[in-house]
Amino acid sequence: MEVSSICKNSKYCPIVDILPEQPGVRKKTIFRVSGDGYLMVEYGDKQVFDLMDAFRLFTIMERLENKKIDGVIEYGQAFRTLTIIYDPVKTSYKQLIKELKMVEEEVGSPSELTFKSRLLHIPLTFEDNVTRKAIEYYANYIRKDAPNIIDGHNIKYVALYNGVTVDELKQKILNTEWLIVHQLFYPGGDYQLPIDPRSALEAPKYNPSRTYTPEGALGVGGQCFYIYTTESPGGYQLLGRAAPTYQLAQAHPDYRDSPYLLKYSDRIKYVEVPEEKLLDIYKAVHEEHSPRFRYEIREEIFRVKDWLNFIERDDIKEEVREFEMRKREAQKKVPVP
Secondary structure, eight states: HHHHHHTTOSOOOOOOEEEBBBBBOOOOOEEESSSSSSEEEESSSOOOOOOOHHHHHEEEEEEEEHTOOOTTEEEESSSSEEEEEEEETTTTHHHHHHHHHHHHHSSSOOOGOEEEEEEEEEEEEEOOHHHHHHHHHHHTTOTTTTTBBBBBHHHHHHHHHHTTTTHHHHHHHTTTTTEEEHHHHHHHHOEESSSSSGOOOOOOOSSSOOEEOOOOOEEBTTEEEEEOOEEEOSEEEEEEOOOOOOOOOOOSSGGSSSSSSSTTTOEEEEEEOOOHHHHHHHHHISSOOTTOOOEEEEEEEHHHHHHHHHSSSSHHHHHHHHHHHOOOOOHHHOOOO
């Protein structure tokens, strides 16, 4: 499809080039300009959550960063887009598109994709008292009849919405790794999707949103999990509370290089701990800045071929199909806030 056919009804069209779809390799790649110093690369023309988009983006970004293209200031990645901030005095969007096309042509089929991906073990407490108090405040002062609050928390509602028990819900969270596919909103905030499709949990958002969410709250909204890095408003269903993932002071040893513990392409492995342990972790990190608690972080290479071999197994496909059926049946009966 040519740019002229997409922009035929618009006098000011930001699309400046298109790399055609290559079946089995990549989606159609769309290049858009945004002012004098921004270029956005978009995979496909449908807004969907597709881990393969993230895998390709992480691979492309790694190669672009290694090229150290003159004039590029920063790369910003989202679910299925890559925004390049550049100095228009040193380079042009046409030159950047040329470089991008070269990298795209170098990257082969999905089974050939690899990228650096840290694995972090993050302590988590389900149904903790801190998130319970935030939900109680919401029920008392914002919406008394909220259907997503059951026994003073959201976790039973999320389980019902997905057609599983609370214990099954917890195991789906704990038994997979959660890939950070996008960072947005609050400092270091991260959107996570499960590596294992059998853990593809879903939930509608609060209506209206909360005015208060505690630091570390783990929520689910739509198909995404999210750790609230700071006290803030919010609308995701709360499941529990995770260890800190943001520290502006950078006083704890694991925050010396950045106030953000997590970054795109990281994978989170949640580890359930008692609430007393979680509170002690908060004390060690934020009050004592003590190395008596250190995050478990491992540098790894993610190979998409291994993931494809896993999700293509017949037993995995069948379990995914069964879970999808359970979710759809449950969602016919569960009220949406």
